Amino acid sequence: MANPFGPTSPTLESISIEPMLVIAGGSELLKDRAKEYAYKLKKMRGEKVDYIEFENEEHGFYNNSPSSDAAQQLLRIIGDFMDNFSNII
Numbered sequence: 001m002a003n004p005f006g007p008t009s010p011t012l013e014s015i016s017i018e019p020m021l022v023i024a025g026g027s028e029l030l031k032d033r034a035k036e037y038a039y040k041l042k043k044m045r046g047e048k049v050d051y052i053e054f055e056n057e058e059h060g061f062y063n064n065s066p067s068s069d070a071a072q073q074l075l076r077i078i079g080d081f082m083d084n085f086s087n088i089i
Helices: 031-045 069-085
Strands: 020-025 049-054
Touching: 020 031, 020 069, 031 049, 049 069
Parallel strands: 020 049
Antiparallel strands: none
16 A cells, blocks of 8 residues: 555655555445545556446445445456456566
8 A cells, every 4th residue: 555645655756556456435435535545646656546436335345245246346347457467466
């Protein structure tokens, strides 16, 4: 994890950050913070940062309903993400 928010956080420009996948439920309380986190990382580093939001889902939806359509879709997204970057990580 990297923190681009803190007023005393070190600059991230010289740090190599691996590709990141940021996931949020569309109904979760901290959704806007997760979205801003992904945006700031992408802006600061220009690295591969993907932000995925699951509409109408709460925080931890994949744990609360692991066999739901949304959880299954999330597993596919994570698998695709890992396949695309397995040569980097």
